[in-house]
Amino acid sequence: MVPRHARLLVASALAMSPLAATAADLPVFDAHVHYSHDAVEVLPPADAIAVLRKAGLKRALVSSSGDDGTQKLVALAPDLILPSLRPYRTRADVSTWVRDETLVPWLEERLAKSRYVAIGEFHVYGADADLPNPRRVVELAKKHRLVLHAHSDVDAIERLFRHDPRARVLWAHSGFERPDEVRAMLRRHRNLWCDLAFRSEHGSDGKVDPAWRSLFTEFPDRFMVGTDSYTPERWHYVVEHANWSRAWLADLPKDLAERIAWRNGEALFGAAPAR
Amino acid sequence: MTRRAVRRALAAFALALAGVPSPADDTLAVAFTPDEIAKILAHGPWPPEVKRDPSNRVSGNADAIAYGERLFFDTRLSANGLVSCARCHQPGRHWTDGQARSIGLSPGDRNAPSVVDARLNRWFGWDGANDNLWAQSIRPMLDPREMGMTEAAVARTIREVPDFACRYRRTFGRAPGTDDRRVVVDVGKALAAFQETLASGRTPFDEFRDALARGDRAAIARYPDAAKRGLRIFVGRGSCDVCHTGPRFTNGEFHDIGIAHFAAPGRVDPGRHGGIATVRSSPFNLLGRHSDDAARATATSTRHVAQEHRHFGEFRVPSLRNVAATAPYMHDGSVKTLADVVRHYSELNEERLHVHGERILKPLRLTPEERADLVAFLETLGDGAPVFRHTERGRLECE
Ligand SMILES: [Zn+2]
Numbered sequence: 055m056v057p058r059h060a061r062l063l064v065a066s067a068l069a070m071s072p073l074a075a076t077a078a079d080l081p082v083f084d085a086h087v088h089y090s091h092d093a094v095e096v097l098p099p100a101d102a103i104a105v106l107r108k109a110g111l112k113r114a115l116v117s118s119s120g121d122d123g124t125q126k127l128v129a130l131a132p133d134l135i136l137p138s139l140r141p142y143r144t145r146a147d148v149s150t151w152v153r154d155e156t157l158v159p160w161l162e163e164r165l166a167k168s169r170y171v172a173i174g175e176f177h178v179y180g181a182d183a184d185l186p187n188p189r190r191v192v193e194l195a196k197k198h199r200l201v202l203h204a205h206s207d208v209d210a211i212e213r214l215f216r217h218d219p220r221a222r223v224l225w226a227h228s229g230f231e232r233p234d235e236v237r238a239m240l241r242r243h244r245n246l247w248c249d250l251a252f253r254s255e256h257g258s259d260g261k262v263d264p265a266w267r268s269l270f271t272e273f274p275d276r277f278m279v280g281t282d283s284y285t286p287e288r289w290h291y292v293v294e295h296a297n298w299s300r301a302w303l304a305d306l307p308k309d310l311a312e313r314i315a316w317r318n319g320e321a322l323f324g325a326a327p328a329r
Numbered sequence: 330m331t332r333r334a335v336r337r338a339l340a341a342f343a344l345a346l347a348g349v350p351s352p353a354d355d356t357l358a359v360a361f362t363p364d365e366i367a368k369i370l371a372h373g374p375w376p377p378e379v380k381r382d383p384s385n386r387v388s389g390n391a392d393a394i395a396y397g398e399r400l401f402f403d404t405r406l407s408a409n410g411l412v413s414c415a416r417c418h419q420p421g422r423h424w425t426d427g428q429a430r431s432i433g434l435s436p437g438d439r440n441a442p443s444v445v446d447a448r449l450n451r452w453f454g455w456d457g458a459n460d461n462l463w464a465q466s467i468r469p470m471l472d473p474r475e476m477g478m479t480e481a482a483v484a485r486t487i488r489e490v491p492d493f494a495c496r497y498r499r500t501f502g503r504a505p506g507t508d509d510r511r512v513v514v515d516v517g518k519a520l521a522a523f524q525e526t527l528a529s530g531r532t533p534f535d536e537f538r539d540a541l542a543r544g545d546r547a548a549i550a551r552y553p554d555a556a557k558r559g560l561r562i563f564v565g566r567g568s569c570d571v572c573h574t575g576p577r578f579t580n581g582e583f584h585d586i587g588i589a590h591f592a593a594p595g596r597v598d599p600g601r602h603g604g605i606a607t608v609r610s611s612p613f614n615l616l617g618r619h620s621d622d623a624a625r626a627t628a629t630s631t632r633h634v635a636q637e638h639r640h641f642g643e644f645r646v647p648s649l650r651n652v653a654a655t656a657p658y659m660h661d662g663s664v665k666t667l668a669d670v671v672r673h674y675s676e677l678n679e680e681r682l683h684v685h686g687e688r689i690l691k692p693l694r695l696t697p698e699e700r701a702d703l704v705a706f707l708e709t710l711g712d713g714a715p716v717f718r719h720t721e722r723g724r725l726e727c728e
Binding site: 090145146148254282284286287291294298 | 595596599602637638639642679680681
């Protein structure tokens, strides 16, 4: 018999270093990965790719302040990485990008140079979405046929759709809104998709919350999961997060689980990236 | 009158005193608003009432306390016979070890917190991997990097060392039996009983706080102006008291203040996220059969604790009592001095915080004078580190 304390140690070791996914595991499309300069420093691109593979990810939507991190990953693993252009040169742009006049030329330059499937993740709230920069970003998305990955409140999402009613928007963290509010938005907008990154309440302890279950059932094609690796340390959570997602997805019918796990991401971004 | 009403009345009284200009005395160099006074009074009174721990049947028992004292300073509970609890929790260093990260049998990942006032915790350790003091006392004995014992080795030592076996009989009313697990739990409970007696004393801040409550001008004046100005930042612009709440200056919960949490290159300390996994699966938690609290009334928090992504990289809000005596700081001892801690909050790297996370934290951009004031305030939270004296009962051999 394994001594009890040894089992304890095993349990905590598991918590710290989650098991790698195997081929039998549900593939996962991670719609919310960042790889900014500080992460690049401690976790070189090849190691970062290894983490994503260990997590059993089918694909990852990656955006990085400065964009270089994203480009390094795409170069190494074009099959795995879906690049998104973050409108931040450094993360300090989070709160200033909407008003920064030097930003749009930088975006245009990047868009001319590399291929992307989305613009984001960017943060914009309320009436700020009507400022010239967010409007330009919507135009650029339209021109280059990119998805907008928006960390926004309901008000800002509405404004983005007013700028371009045919825009495709991936609502980061589903706005940290309650299921009812998310449902109202999904009913109003056919081109709205939702990521569930950095939220836990819909699938705590491998059980799907009833309110979320009914929402997933009503909109089986609109949800996807995401880790949100906003610090370098969070890269060490990607595997844990994929396993956590598999645990609650297992509480849903298989078809629905597969859609949220990866099919919805594939459908939105297409097997072959734009351009 | 309710307690809160009394408090409010006292606060108003203190304000009246502090606010009346009186050129002859300098109590008024720093005056507080009613809101500030209410917040300051919330950091007392001190000391709190002493309560038994219902999960530990020998909590408060004099034989258990003496037994725990013995065990705490004894190196025979370690695999190499060289490490005692007191190696990392030294009485002369306010029950810490002065190291950034403790070294037992081998180097660990975390800074040793003081065990003084530990009885007041809801969660133990930087990650809350235990929910009670006796379980937390078992942990280092079995941790391969700290004391490196097995349960069987601990139980054997207790049975074989005459003084340990004798004290065990005296404390628990029977000889240490063959059930190793049970002996280990009892050892943890004796260690806990001892540590429960380690309580911090009154501090200059407490004198000031009570003077404020009484409206005692002379006593209010004795508290240094720099500390008063620092205190005003603490309860005001700094919002420090949002997490460092109450008489112990901690809400007892877990937060992320943007401290890096790599334990080593390529290895992360998951903080509270790992702690929740451990406490839930621990056979020594308050829901398990080793708790002596039959009603399991103490287990409510453990029953309801839920795993969330934000817990990854969160650490327990430390108490700030005696903080000036327990450098270096943070879960990994990565911050050397109080001045450095204050600089951390002043220059906070917002990039490390999730936009949806700790909204309360903003870089404070303090001036050097303000930083010095905040440090001056933190330094008034010390009780002067009274010298620890071994008890008579702990010293004498048991026969
Ligand atoms: Zn976000």
